[in-house]
Amino acid sequence: MKKALNLNPRFRSIVLPLVLFVSGVNAFFIPSSEDAGSIDAYLRGGIGARHLAMGRTGASYVSGAETMYWNPASLAGLSAFEGMLSYNMLFADTYEFFAGEIIPTQWWGNFGVGMLRMGVEDVEGWNAQNLSTGKIENETSAYFVSYGNSAYASPLELGATLKIVHHNVAGYTDKGFGFDAGARYTFFSHFISVGAVYRNLMGPSITLINCEEIYPPSLTLGVSANRGYFLLSADAALSSGENIKLSAGTEYSRYAPFFFRAGINETELSSGFGYEFSGWKCNYAYTMHSAWDENLGSSHRIDLSRAFSGDLQKFKAGASKDVTRAYKKARRWARKGKLFYAVDASRETLELDNQHEEAALLMRRVYNDSKSGIDSGKITRFEDVSYSRGLIAYIDNDLPLALNYLKQNLNLVPSNKEVRDTVNNINAAILKKRQEAEARDKFQKIDQYMNDGIYLYSIENYAAAAEKFTLLLALAPDNADAARYLELCRNAIREMEEKNRPAPAPRPAKKAPPPVEEKKPALKFEVDPEKAENLYNDGLVEYSLGRIKNALHYWEMAIKYDPKNKKIKKAIINAEKKLK
Structure with missing residues (x-):
C-alpha cells in the first residue's frame, strides 16, 4: 500500500467519508439502497444491460461475456x-x-477474462486551510479470470x-483477491435450468488508512425456464448480515x-x-430506482458485444478435418431444414470428438x-x-x-426422401440391435x-456333460x-460301459428235447405285468446310461411277462x- 498525498487527520476525517460516499453513488443502479455503504457496492449492480432489464437476474441462464460475473459455470454453455464493451456515464461525473x-x-473448457471499473472524475480536494489541492483520484476496479466446463453434453x-479488486481513494490504494464459484444444471426435457453462485469466497480484503x-x-440461487417464446427467470440473493433479496425477469423472443x-425486484x-x-x-435497459418508496x-444502460466466430471449430485446438467436415455437414442440413440429416451428422461429429460442444448444442437446439x-x-399441421x-x-x-411417427408422416407425404431414409436407417438400427442381442444371448x-459341462465332467457325470457339450457345438460347431x-466324455462313457457290462451267461448243456406235451410257455413265463414293469424300468436305467444292449435284454425279458404291453414293444423297436 502506498500513500500518495500527505493529508492531516482532520482533512482525512472530512474528505475521506465524502469520497467514499461518492465512490458509492452507483447505489442508484443496485437492487437496494442498503448496499450503498458496502465495500462491494459497485459490483452488486451487476454487469450487462440484458440482466439489468430482466430485474438483475442471471444465475441460471446463459448470456454473453458478462456471464463470468453472474455465474461462471454458465461459461460452459x-x-x-x-467480446463485450460497455461504457456508461452515470451522474455526478461518475x-x-x-x-x-x-x-x-x-x-479444456471455456475461459473468460474481464475488467469492471467504476470511477468519479473531477473531484476537487481541499486542505485544512480550505485551499484547493487539485483533483483527487477515486477509482475502483475488479478484474475477472473465469473458467467453466462440463462433461460432453452433461x-x-x-x-x-x-x-x-483494486481501490484508489484520494491516493490511498490497496488491492485484494477472492473467488466466486458457481454451478448450473439444465433439465433438458423440461427446459428448466437452476443455478447457484457463491461470491467473495476467501475475500477480497481491502485496507485503506x-x-x-x-x-x-x-x-x-436462480431458476429459469423457456416456455414458447418466453424466457422466465427468478433469483434469490443472500449477503452476509442482510435479508434475502428477490428478483424476477422475462424475455420475449417472438420477433x-x-x-x-422486463424485470422487477424489491x-x-x-x-x-x-x-x-x-x-x-x-442491448438497452431502462430502470426506475426505488420505485416503491422514494423516487x-x-x-x-447500453452495451455492445460481438461474436468473433461463426464456425468456432476452426479456432479450436486439435480439431481434425473429419470432425470439422462432419460438423459443417450438420450445420448445412440444419439450415436447409433437414433436421434428421442434421442430427445424424451431429452424432457422427460426436463419435469423432465426444467433447464437441457445438454438435451437442445443435442437437439440443433442434430438440x-x-x-x-x-x-x-406453433406447429399445427399433422x-x-x-x-x-x-x-x-x-x-x-x-x-x-x-418409427411410428415417421410412418405416419410418410402416409401423408410419401415423397419425403429424408423421412424415408431415416425410416430405413431406423429399421437397420433396430435389426442391428436385435442381431446384437441375439449374438449376446x-x-x-x-x-x-x-461352464456346466466342465463342472459335470469334473464330478464324473459324463452323460450329462456330453449333453451340454453337444448343445454347445450345435451353437458353435x-x-x-x-x-x-x-470326445473325453464319450471315451469315459465307453470305459464305464465296458466295466459295467454283465458277464455272458454260461451256455446250458444240451439236453434231450423235452416231450412235446411239456413244452408249454405258460409253465415258464406266466403273465406278470408287475414283473414286466420292473424289467422295463431296469431297461430304462441301462438305456439312459448308454448301455442299449443291456436295456434291450431287459425289455425282451419284460415282453415275455406281458406280451401285449405296447410300451415295451415300442422300446424294443x-x-x-x-443298434443297427
Whole structure:
C-alpha cells in the first residue's frame, strides 16, 4: 500500500467519508439502497444491460461475456469467441466501464477474462486551510479470470472466477483477491435450468488508512425456464448480515432478432430490448430506482458485444478435418431444414470428438425448438407434428416411437426422401440391435454350456456333460474345446460301459428235447405285468446310461411277462434301431 498525498487527520476525517460516499453513488443502479455503504457496492449492480432489464437476474441462464460475473459455470454453455464493451456515464461525473472476452476451447473448457471499473472524475480536494489541492483520484476496479466446463453434453456445469479488486481513494490504494464459484444444471426435457453462485469466497480484503474491510460473502440461487417464446427467470440473493433479496425477469423472443425484456425486484422496475445482427448484439435497459418508496430517478444502460466466430471449430485446438467436415455437414442440413440429416451428422461429429460442444448444442437446439413448437401450438399441421414428434423421439433414441411417427408422416407425404431414409436407417438400427442381442444371448448360452459341462465332467457325470457339450457345438460347431471335452466324455462313457457290462451267461448243456406235451410257455413265463414293469424300468436305467444292449435284454425279458404291453414293444423297436 502506498500513500500518495500527505493529508492531516482532520482533512482525512472530512474528505475521506465524502469520497467514499461518492465512490458509492452507483447505489442508484443496485437492487437496494442498503448496499450503498458496502465495500462491494459497485459490483452488486451487476454487469450487462440484458440482466439489468430482466430485474438483475442471471444465475441460471446463459448470456454473453458478462456471464463470468453472474455465474461462471454458465461459461460452459457458450461456444463462440465473444467480446463485450460497455461504457456508461452515470451522474455526478461518475462512469462505469466493462470489457470482457470469452475464450472457448475444445478440450479444456471455456475461459473468460474481464475488467469492471467504476470511477468519479473531477473531484476537487481541499486542505485544512480550505485551499484547493487539485483533483483527487477515486477509482475502483475488479478484474475477472473465469473458467467453466462440463462433461460432453452433461446437464451439470461448474465454474469459478478469480477476482482481483483494486481501490484508489484520494491516493490511498490497496488491492485484494477472492473467488466466486458457481454451478448450473439444465433439465433438458423440461427446459428448466437452476443455478447457484457463491461470491467473495476467501475475500477480497481491502485496507485503506488502517481500516480493513472485507467483501461480504453472498449466495445467489436462480431458476429459469423457456416456455414458447418466453424466457422466465427468478433469483434469490443472500449477503452476509442482510435479508434475502428477490428478483424476477422475462424475455420475449417472438420477433427475434428483436428481444423485449422486463424485470422487477424489491426496489426497481426495469425494461429493455436487444437486437442481434451479423454476430453483433446491442442491448438497452431502462430502470426506475426505488420505485416503491422514494423516487431516486431512472437510469439507462447500453452495451455492445460481438461474436468473433461463426464456425468456432476452426479456432479450436486439435480439431481434425473429419470432425470439422462432419460438423459443417450438420450445420448445412440444419439450415436447409433437414433436421434428421442434421442430427445424424451431429452424432457422427460426436463419435469423432465426444467433447464437441457445438454438435451437442445443435442437437439440443433442434430438440428444444421441436418441443417448444409443439407445446406452444406453433406447429399445427399433422405432417409437421408427426415430423417433430418423430424427431424428438429420434434424438431421445426411442427408435420404435420415432418409427411410428415417421410412418405416419410418410402416409401423408410419401415423397419425403429424408423421412424415408431415416425410416430405413431406423429399421437397420433396430435389426442391428436385435442381431446384437441375439449374438449376446448366444454367447451367454455358449459360456453357460461350457461352464456346466466342465463342472459335470469334473464330478464324473459324463452323460450329462456330453449333453451340454453337444448343445454347445450345435451353437458353435468350431469350438475346439467343446469338441475335445465331448470326445473325453464319450471315451469315459465307453470305459464305464465296458466295466459295467454283465458277464455272458454260461451256455446250458444240451439236453434231450423235452416231450412235446411239456413244452408249454405258460409253465415258464406266466403273465406278470408287475414283473414286466420292473424289467422295463431296469431297461430304462441301462438305456439312459448308454448301455442299449443291456436295456434291450431287459425289455425282451419284460415282453415275455406281458406280451401285449405296447410300451415295451415300442422300446424294443427303438433299441433295435439304435443298434443297427
